[in-house]
Amino acid sequence: MTNIEIKVKSIFDQLSNAERSAAQYFLNNANSIFDKPIAVLAKESQTTQAAWVRFCKSLGFKGLKELKKSFFVQIQMPASENTYENYTVYSDINGYKSVEEISANVMQSGICAITDTVKLIDSATMEKAAKAIMKAHSVKLFGVSASALVAEDFYYKLLRIGKNACFSKDSHVQLTYAANISPADTAVIISHSGATAEIIEILDAVKKRGAVGIAVTRFSKKNYLNNADIILYSSAPEIYRRSGAMSSRIAQLTVIDVLFSTIAHQNYRVIEKNLEQSYRACLVHKKKF
Incomplete structure (x- = not known):
């Protein structure tokens, strides 16, 4: 596809x-x-x-x-050897008949989310986002519900390379970050739907304050995050009613991993020392058996 x-x-x-x-x-x-x-x-x-x-x-x-x-x-372009186009995603988790079927379907949904998301990645846009993050005085991360887990993951990654970053799972704290963001900062806003009330308010505040806004969201006509300065699209066959945000989280993490790897690739000589120091700081706490 x-x-x-x-x-x-x-x-x-x-x-x-x-x-x-x-x-x-x-x-x-x-x-x-x-x-x-x-x-x-x-x-x-x-x-x-x-x-x-x-x-x-x-x-x-x-x-x-x-x-x-x-x-x-x-x-x-040459087709991927494994496209996984004929996957099945149930609208209700009760539709599964066995653990084997659950395992196969979760695997296929995840693979589909990753492969489709990679196809939506625009290299120039990804490089632009990476440069905006490295140039920023501080990176403010935003995401609520399941997207908060993805934002937190990126927060930890940025800390490892010595980048000044801020994140809190508390949506009120996030709104405070947005209200006080400066033009020298960059905001990374993560939301699959792009329609969450807090996310809409956060993007408005970021734009009002003159900071660069990077959105990680699905490709959609009705998506408020289309108003962001830089948009990184993810793709996932989402199920909203019962099974929750499964594949969308995997798709978002794929975008974040590509973004972080792009940052590392562009600035490896600068951040190599930070990565080594971060690794050694945690290494001493690993038990040897």
């Missing part, structure tokens, strides 16, 4: 009926769209040319021509 197909599936339910017809046609006939003008595509998908244009813009393209060009480049 290509980057574009992943994005189409991510926003499918948020499209209008007319745009959804274009999206469904694209998913079913992606490899045959190149030699067809927009009028033919509109007729065959039983929708309008305007709907096709809106559909393309929802994916971040100026129009159909740009979509075709980008998609053509992507399908020329």
Whole structure:
């Protein structure tokens, strides 16, 4: 599955009926769209040319021509040996029949979340985010609920390289960080939905204070974090009602691991000493058996 197909599936339910017809046609006939003008595509998908244009813009393209060009480049890339496209994700955890089935499905969901997320990563955007973090006087980390675990993980990683970073699981403390952030700081805001009340308030405060805002979130039309300065997309087949944020956490951790590795790669000579010191500081507390 290509980057574009992943994005189409991510926003499918948020499209209008007319745009959804274009999206469904694209998913079913992606490899045959190149030699067809927009009028033919509109007729065959039983929708309008305007709907096709809106559909393309929802994916971040100026129009159909740009979509075709980008998609053509992507399908020329060698396919991964293990795409795990035929995975199953149950809408209710009671749907499982055995521990073996649970294990297989959790594994497949995790692998899918990682592979799809990697396909959504834009190298230039990732490098820009890494530079913004290293340039910052202080890095403020934000995330509530399951996303707080991901923010905390990144907090520990930044401490290991000697970066001045702040994080608290208390959402009120996070709001205080945001209210007092300076233009010299960088905020990393993590939220799968991008619709949490605290996260919306935090981003507004960060923008008002003039700090750089980096968002780690899903690709979606209706996502408040699309207003951030730098957006790092994650992808995950999420289940909201009963099973909780499982694959989204793995997808977010993948983005954070790539971001941290990019930071380390860009600045290895500078942070090598910090990594060694952090390792030795903890090593003395490990018991030898």
